[in-house]
Amino acid sequence: MPAEPSRAVRTGAFVASALILFCIQLDFFALNLAVPAISKELGVTVSAGQWVLSSYMLAIGCFFIVGGRMGDIFGRRGILLAGIGLFTVGSVACALAPNLGYLVGGRIVQGVGAGFLFPVSVSVISNTFPADARARVLGALFGIANIGTALGPFVGGGLVEGPGWRWIFWLMTPLTVLALLISLRYVPDSRDDSAPRDLDLVGCFLIVCCLATLTLSLERGSARGWGHPGVVLSFVVALVTGVLFVVRERLARHPLVDLRLFRNIPYVLVTGMGSVANMGYAVTIFISTLYLQGVRGLSPLMAGTVFLAPALMVALSGPLGARMAQHMRPTTVMALAAAVAGTGMYALTLVNAWWAYVPVFACCGLGLGLGWTFSSVATQQLVAPARAGEASGVLLTFLVTLGAVALAVTAAALTSMAPHRPLSEIYDLILQCGGIVVLAAAVIVIISVHLLLRKGRLSAQSDTQEAPHGARL
Template identity: 75%
Template sequence: MRAETPSAARRTGAFVAVAVALFCIQLDFFALNLALPGIAAELHITVSAAQWTLSAYMLAIGCFFIVGGRVGDVFGRRGTLLAGIALFTAGSVGCALAPGLGPLVAARIAQGVGAAFVFPVSVSVITNTFPEETRAKALGAVFGVANIGTALGPFVGGGFTEGPGWRWIFWLMAPLSLLALLVALVYVPDSRDSSAPRELDLTGCALVVCCLAALTLAVERGDAWGWTSTRTLTLFGVAVLAGGLFPVRERRARHPLVDLRLFRNIPYVLVTAMGSLSNMGYGVTVFLATLYLQGVRGLSPLQAGTVFLAPALLVALSGPLGARLARHMRPTAVMALAGAVAGTGMYALTLAGAWWLYVPVFAWCGLGLGLGWTFSSVATQQVVAPARAGEASGVLLTFLVTLGAIALAGTAAAISALTPQHPPEDAYDAILRLGGLFIVAVAVVVMAVRHGLVRRGRVPPLSMREDSG
């Protein structure tokens, strides 16, 4: 049940707890990429083996987004948030103390599961704590703080790796996430979907985790194992089988994990599609820029992290910007605008060779991509009922992370296929141009579909109501 009207102190406390928790998750995620060589050197393993620290985290977080969001809706968002932050904190300490690769990967899985519970529940906590008139502003501000972690991630990762060591990334996480836990314990009010009985579709949970785990692992390791290897093909087969059984189970379940009617909500589908593409573009652009700056330009991890500050700052500002735009534009229109800025930015990045042009174009690209994947979490809350906020957020985040992993794997495979015949920078440019044009094309399609909905009377053209899209 939702609390009557949380006090100003509770709203402020909930905001601080959620913002700090998401800041930690974003900082952790974007800091570790530049730390992989340092991890490999200290633990006496290959960089390919060290990649499991990223793969394990992606695997855990992608598998449990839907489960975490629905657990919060059904059993209470406060308890779910506290459990998620506590697990993330414990995982951070475990990473900092890990004596070898095995314990480090296990601690990263714990972090990922904790983050998978925190992220969708955080969105629904804000949705159910703040009144409708200030909800979008609060969500935008939360993601603004979280995106500061995105901004600082590469800089912190590169700086700590070259300085006191990669373990300090996690020592930084531990007290910050503990602070979020204590504030949440005191201030976050409880809420849940009052229409849902306290039962969880365990079979549905098992199927979705099995599907996403197999798919993510196959995509993450396919390039290393070989795309036609027995392991890779078996995992893809398991993913297809579990994925096919999941909607069958959900149609028959008394209390499904995911209400499939959610996908009849066309504005929600449009927002999810555009947000997923933006996140895919962001991951690919950051990956290619890292390779370009260090492999082609010859920058150190710290110098590369410094270059990332400009686009990352714009990513941080995209949260409040999205909230401001939401007062004047429909959610789908904001998402289409983000796609247009992101896609043209990705294409323009391939034309910017000089530093004086590369950095501002990179920042422009970061603004569009950041607005797209950040505002998608705000937009879903505007086009679904608050009672189903956790479920809708969990589904969105699952698409974002899973498709992001697929995009990165596809990018790595494309680079491997192109580089024997072409210089690396040509391969990077070709991928960015193709991705940028595709995102712009989808943004046009989103607006065309919305225009069709308006003409059929399905969506009021100037309405800013939650169900307007």
């Protein structure tokens, strides 16, 4: 039995993981405001410049599952170091990019690195800290990461107006190098000892193809129309490769994703609830950005100031969720988060005065942030540490993919209703529908847990469920 990591090792592993997740969040949210400046300097349209964001999301979404399982199989320390190296190299490439093609290429490298780092960082913490401290430490980890989310727009706006957008990437370089050095010194290695060092390459190829074509379909569908032949073909390829992936995982001797994971009903409920919360978060941020600037007439800086309230609540949601987890089952925390989030989304459409709008917006951010942040903490309580990377990778894939679906549906709704209704009315309708969906998800989770308890499928003290073949999931 391996020796328990020392306090210095645990602290070093936490600092390295928190620093790299902070960088990933800061990088993405800082760059959102830089697209117009990038497009102008590189001489491309803003629509083409959006590929700086789209290519990154495409890469990161495709490699969550692959990165998480590679960490479980080959060793989490090595994959963490590889992910940091890729993210750092990608950052330097972006900072030096002479044109849009090179910049998009650098963003893809960054995205692949981030796709490795998110699930592996979570599994490193799950395998370094004891079970009684795991939720608290993971909550703190995501709290620090979400500080990057809160600071991103201000850092990005300041750098774009000051030394230029390239400094967003230069800022990442020393921070990620520091994370690399700390990881080399402190992060211990761990892996799934029951799994042979044999990666399901066919499964990797199929899931990357499925997610890449699905993301491209959603990206292009809003611009070209959902009936465009290229968009339809992409959807067909995504469907076919998705079905083939499931078939492959059922037949593979050592699958990339053990489909028995989806027999763990609490894991499925938490993943589903986290995905709904992230969909609500994506839609709320998107609609509120349009509302504050298009209807309220705020400048980007003033709109960013309003966003500071929900952003800070999202940052606090990590530690808050960890504290709540000490007294409640994970599904209960998720249901409460959804109740606050759904109510907040609906209430945003009913308030006009600033003294009411800002606190309601903050409560909305707290509920939505707690929903999608705590899902990463909760799933680690519901799976064995040996398969922590796989479980985290699957969860993150659902969060990102369904968030993209929600944005695509929202964009399509705006396009179809814009000629017939005032924009403020459309924004209200979308938020109200979203709030109802999130509240309905909370009710479904509560009813499901109640039924599982009555049938004896769950422990009365926790959500832990005995999985098939005796594995604790």
